[in-house]
Amino acid sequence: MIEKLEKLNSIAISELYKTSDINAINLWHTKHLGKKSHLMAYLRNLGQLPAQDRPKVGKLANEIRYKLENAYDEHKNTLVSQPTTTNKNSIDITLPGRPINRGRLHITNIVLRKIYSIWADMGFQIYKSREIETDELNFELLNIPKHHPARDMWDTFHTNTPGVILRTHTSPGQIHAMRTYCPNPIRVILPGMCFRYEQITARSEIQFNQVEGLAIGTNIRFSDLKGTLSTFAQRIFNKNTKTRFRASHFPFTEPSAEMDVECFLCSGKGCGVCKNTGWLEILGCGMVHPTVLSNGGYDPNKHTGFAFGMGPERIAMLKYGIDDIRYFWGNDLRFLEQF
Amino acid sequence: MKAPLSWLKEYIDINIDPHALADLLTFAGLEVEAIHYMGMSMPTQNKSHTKITGMEWDPEYIVLAEITKIEAHPNADRLVLAEVFDGQGIHPVITGAPNLLLYKETGTVETPIKIAYAREGATLYDGYSDDHKTTTLSRKTIRGLESYSMICSEKELGISEEHEGIIVFDTNAPKPGTPLVDYIGDAIFDISLTPNMSHNTSILGIAREIGALTNTKLRPPVTDIKIDQSKKSTFEMPSIKIVDPALNSRFTATLIENITVRPSPYWLQLRLKISGMRPINNVVDVTNYVMLEMGQPLHAFDYDVLSERAKNTPAITTRLAKNKEQLTSLDGVERTLNTSTLLVTDNAGPLSIAGIIGGLKSEVTNNTSNVLIEAASWDMINIRKTIVDQQLQTSQAGYRFSRGVSPALALNTNQRASEMLRIMGKGSILHNTKDVYPIKHTTNKINLPIGEINRSLGIQIPTKEAIRILESLEFHVTKEKDSLQITAPDHRLDVGTKETGIADIIEELARIWGFDNIPETQLDDLSPKQHNNINLEKEELLRDLLVTLGLQEIVSYRLSSAKLEQLVCCEDTGPHITLANPITPERSIMRKSLMASTLACASENCRHQQRISIFEIGPVYIPKNTTDNNASSDEALPTEVLRLSIVLYGKNEQLSWINNSDKSMDYFVLKGIVDEILNGIHISDYSIEPDNHPAFQTGATALLLIKEKPIGHFGILNSKSTSKLGLKDHSTLAADFNLSAIIEFMPNRHTIKPVSKFPPVIEDIALIVDENINSNQITSLIAKTGGSILKNTQLFDVFRGEQIGEHKKSLGYRLTYQSDSKTLTDKDAAKLRNKIVKTAKKLYGAQIRDS
Numbered sequence A: 001m002i003e004k005l006e007k008l009n010s011i012a013i014s015e016l017y018k019t020s021d022i023n024a025i026n027l028w029h030t031k032h033l034g035k036k037s038h039l040m041a042y043l044r045n046l047g048q049l050p051a052q053d054r055p056k057v058g059k060l061a062n063e064i065r066y067k068l069e070n071a072y073d074e075h076k077n078t079l080v081s082q083p084t085t086t087n088k089n090s091i092d093i094t095l096p097g098r099p100i101n102r103g104r105l106h107i108t109n110i111v112l113r114k115i116y117s118i119w120a121d122m123g124f125q126i127y128k129s130r131e132i133e134t135d136e137l138n139f140e141l142l143n144i145p146k147h148h149p150a151r152d153m154w155d156t157f158h159t160n161t162p163g164v165i166l167r168t169h170t171s172p173g174q175i176h177a178m179r180t181y182c183p184n185p186i187r188v189i190l191p192g193m194c195f196r197y198e199q200i201t202a203r204s205e206i207q208f209n210q211v212e213g214l215a216i217g218t219n220i221r222f223s224d225l226k227g228t229l230s231t232f233a234q235r236i237f238n239k240n241t242k243t244r245f246r247a248s249h250f251p252f253t254e255p256s257a258e259m260d261v262e263c264f265l266c267s268g269k270g271c272g273v274c275k276n277t278g279w280l281e282i283l284g285c286g287m288v289h290p291t292v293l294s295n296g297g298y299d300p301n302k303h304t305g306f307a308f309g310m311g312p313e314r315i316a317m318l319k320y321g322i323d324d325i326r327y328f329w330g331n332d333l334r335f336l337e338q339f
Numbered sequence B: 001m002k003a004p005l006s007w008l009k010e011y012i013d014i015n016i017d018p019h020a021l022a023d024l025l026t027f028a029g030l031e032v033e034a035i036h037y038m039g040m041s042m043p044t045q046n047k048s049h050t051k052i053t054g055m056e057w058d059p060e061y062i063v064l065a066e067i068t069k070i071e072a073h074p075n076a077d078r079l080v081l082a083e084v085f086d087g088q089g090i091h092p093v094i095t096g097a098p099n100l101l102l103y104k105e106t107g108t109v110e111t112p113i114k115i116a117y118a119r120e121g122a123t124l125y126d127g128y129s130d131d132h133k134t135t136t137l138s139r140k141t142i143r144g145l146e147s148y149s150m151i152c153s154e155k156e157l158g159i160s161e162e163h164e165g166i167i168v169f170d171t172n173a174p175k176p177g178t179p180l181v182d183y184i185g186d187a188i189f190d191i192s193l194t195p196n197m198s199h200n201t202s203i204l205g206i207a208r209e210i211g212a213l214t215n216t217k218l219r220p221p222v223t224d225i226k227i228d229q230s231k232k233s234t235f236e237m238p239s240i241k242i243v244d245p246a247l248n249s250r251f252t253a254t255l256i257e258n259i260t261v262r263p264s265p266y267w268l269q270l271r272l273k274i275s276g277m278r279p280i281n282n283v284v285d286v287t288n289y290v291m292l293e294m295g296q297p298l299h300a301f302d303y304d305v306l307s308e309r310a311k312n313t314p315a316i317t318t319r320l321a322k323n324k325e326q327l328t329s330l331d332g333v334e335r336t337l338n339t340s341t342l343l344v345t346d347n348a349g350p351l352s353i354a355g356i357i358g359g360l361k362s363e364v365t366n367n368t369s370n371v372l373i374e375a376a377s378w379d380m381i382n383i384r385k386t387i388v389d390q391q392l393q394t395s396q397a398g399y400r401f402s403r404g405v406s407p408a409l410a411l412n413t414n415q416r417a418s419e420m421l422r423i424m425g426k427g428s429i430l431h432n433t434k435d436v437y438p439i440k441h442t443t444n445k446i447n448l449p450i451g452e453i454n455r456s457l458g459i460q461i462p463t464k465e466a467i468r469i470l471e472s473l474e475f476h477v478t479k480e481k482d483s484l485q486i487t488a489p490d491h492r493l494d495v496g497t498k499e500t501g502i503a504d505i506i507e508e509l510a511r512i513w514g515f516d517n518i519p520e521t522q523l524d525d526l527s528p529k530q531h532n533n534i535n536l537e538k539e540e541l542l543r544d545l546l547v548t549l550g551l552q553e554i555v556s557y558r559l560s561s562a563k564l565e566q567l568v569c570c571e572d573t574g575p576h577i578t579l580a581n582p583i584t585p586e587r588s589i590m591r592k593s594l595m596a597s598t599l600a601c602a603s604e605n606c607r608h609q610q611r612i613s614i615f616e617i618g619p620v621y622i623p624k625n626t627t628d629n630n631a632s633s634d635e636a637l638p639t640e641v642l643r644l645s646i647v648l649y650g651k652n653e654q655l656s657w658i659n660n661s662d663k664s665m666d667y668f669v670l671k672g673i674v675d676e677i678l679n680g681i682h683i684s685d686y687s688i689e690p691d692n693h694p695a696f697q698t699g700a701t702a703l704l705l706i707k708e709k710p711i712g713h714f715g716i717l718n719s720k721s722t723s724k725l726g727l728k729d730h731s732t733l734a735a736d737f738n739l740s741a742i743i744e745f746m747p748n749r750h751t752i753k754p755v756s757k758f759p760p761v762i763e764d765i766a767l768i769v770d771e772n773i774n775s776n777q778i779t780s781l782i783a784k785t786g787g788s789i790l791k792n793t794q795l796f797d798v799f800r801g802e803q804i805g806e807h808k809k810s811l812g813y814r815l816t817y818q819s820d821s822k823t824l825t826d827k828d829a830a831k832l833r834n835k836i837v838k839t840a841k842k843l844y845g846a847q848i849r850d851s
């Protein structure tokens, strides 16, 4: 009797580990632990055994039943989590890991930090200034007098306090920085949020970041501006990036220029993003206007300087193929989680 | 502005392709945004900066031709049959053009009508299509007659949208068979001019730039008038009085008598059309033409009307309008003027709004026979204001005056236009031009030390080349030993003096010499002393810390609404910095609550996210509490305070096969983040206290204090407000901290605690205390009592139940004792434990719980 039970047990165990899918294991359970199984028959029929054998056989049968149920559970769990393998020690290594809640910076700050680090390498430190400004700092001291046609270049948000506006560019930071450091040389970048009175569309926003740069010294020339900005372009895009400079106009620089970089998406062959020109407009720049130098406290006969301004959102759009500027402040997590 | 190539060529020889010219102009700061090709062959590949539109006219297929005979179509009333000679043969052409229908019964025409003819197989725009679809002419039958070719309208050739009639050329057009492209083929440059380029808002100005860029000599137009001495005038010249010369520095007038007003010849109409202006009649057209050519706007008055109004010799006065003075402008709008509107008036009242638009009454009509041509100089700031006041942004004259027109131009331009009109209108000029010029334009003189060029550009442009560039732009230059003495040309208002003048001159040199020809160098100037940026470094450190805590950064609009802030904060957050010109009520104030912005973001995302954990760092704007109306704008600037806001909403864990619990994030998820922030920035002197705030749920509101200064609240938000934002499925957790203050408290450095080499003794104790005692009170008591030996106090269990009695809780702590100098015995630990239990009992009535 005891031997029979032992045999039943070893057969059941060996058959259990041969099952490799849910159906087979269910059938196994019916066969070995179901109502009609041999084991159950023994348990039901204990009463027919001689009295002295009953406790011993009963105990063993129950132990076997308990062991088999446990083995069944364990094997079934392995099978469920890893249906393709028959090895009881292996796991489905393709199952997703435990979800981790990862944090990220906003894309604008990712790009800003990249810009900061490149300029830091070139000795340009960050200088921040306020976002709500006076008309004087935002315009007049930058050689943009009241009523001047040049004012048409900026659509301005006015506050209900006369003479107080939302800054339209980071350029007022030029005056702040000059007045802080005069008469010493300056190399700073002025990052921050700016505002324009516009409709919000795929191409235009009411707020955007700008990173302005300012270098002032006794021997700073347009050729330095070209070299410095080309180096920047090669660092932020790639080392073969070509640049070109077109004459332009900003009231606070003279001469003024726009810098284009060769389109890195099509290597200058022409594509949709560069409107088939092979070039992308990246930033405006120029030599600091003598009036602005004077307003900052510097003597334009002794000092020269250059300034430039770029939009991190525009750079992000180009780098990541973002076709709608509204993504930035829309804060759709499905967008932000892609960085 | 639009500049046709053919027109430019009248003043300058151009021997390069239009797209090469466009690039040249663009790089010199005259951005050519588009080239519209009208017949001329187009580049096969466009690699320039410029957009290209238009069509080519095949010289074999599209030619000049003559209509020799016109007959009615036998089967159709609205069609005629024209016989067309194209230099090779006679072709029958069926057309319904209204301007040929007039000739329906004519038969052979006396003077052949010169037209544009498209031969069989020609490719043209479909005149009936609105989107410039091309079509190729083939044989077909129209009302029983065969047709294979066409007399062209402007639309079919891409000249304009005009499809009402066919083009009828002037009688002196070239002979039949001449390719049309050779006669009127063109390329029209659409140039965007920056405000400093006001002197280039003319064909002549652009031509001058091309001359400088290509080293070619300019041929300026002749500007003399011919006064007929043989006739005697029936009129006196009007008197001219300028009330305020500061606003009107010059006024010139020429009278042309006995003129015939009629449509302009086709060539003139064509030039105006392709330059973006509508032909009216020869008088108006000539004033517009010469304005486009020279850059100085002109105006024509019907002198018969002026004489009639004056009942004698007209007396012209320029002055500011009286308040609410009325004038009907020639667009038919009855305008109410204000005291800053400059007017040209006569004895009877206003004639025109100076420099912008004429009055309806003195407008030149087909019955006009005597015309007074005005060319005057107006203050640009005044004109700018009136353009805005009167909503006249589309005025071409206003556009030019508002950007600055040199008074030096007025006389020449007036005479150029008057002479053209005298010839074209077959009239006479019998009086010399009247020129009232109270404030003479002075030209600035600049002394340019030659070394300044290198000092600014980093390259020494050869002096000879510098002189050539400046002279080609009509500067007067005298070379001295080490400098150039330069006088700005008459037509320039933008050239300054001294340092400003030098910068202006160097800009001209740089852009004509070419930025490409300036080398690239690296800065070798003295490097400035580096400055500390400690606050910014701390801000970035916090950003990184929050990211490592699993939070997604967001950046919202700084512009918000008082309504949103009121909703989120459950209190009036005003007063705010308010915008005078908001684009929408939702963005009409500068935010004062960062939490409101961050919560709005959670609200936007909650429909498609299981778990939102976001933070924002950014300024809020606190208006100065100033009641002083005389405060300068500087003093009125708000304080910009940096804040940190955190919002958590949703499931505690993302759904996965390994965990499908439905639990929401609770207060303690946020509390863990706050603890870890404080830990990460090494601030220890802080406390967290229960508080009340309308935005938060009562009983779940915490106040963070650092060094006893309140930093901000965190906790579970009031569901009344969050449910209005659609955040209904879970508790919304938020923190709103003053980051500027936190940064102030952040230590610049911190020191570490040494790690003990001796084994620790670890034991668990449980203390039963009254429900109203905060766990933090017990925790700090334990830590304080344990002193330096107690290395770690971890609360691992909070239990309530019958066993310990009502209104009681049991706090389970795991304590780690460890000495830095010896191995602790159980006895040492027990001593300390007893001290802790005793103190807790004394201060809080705590009982030790037996396990």
Ligand SMILES: [Zn+2]
Pocket: A263, A264, A265, A266, A267, A268, A269, A270, A271, A272, A273, A274, A275, A276, A278, A279
């Ligand atoms: Zn491209």
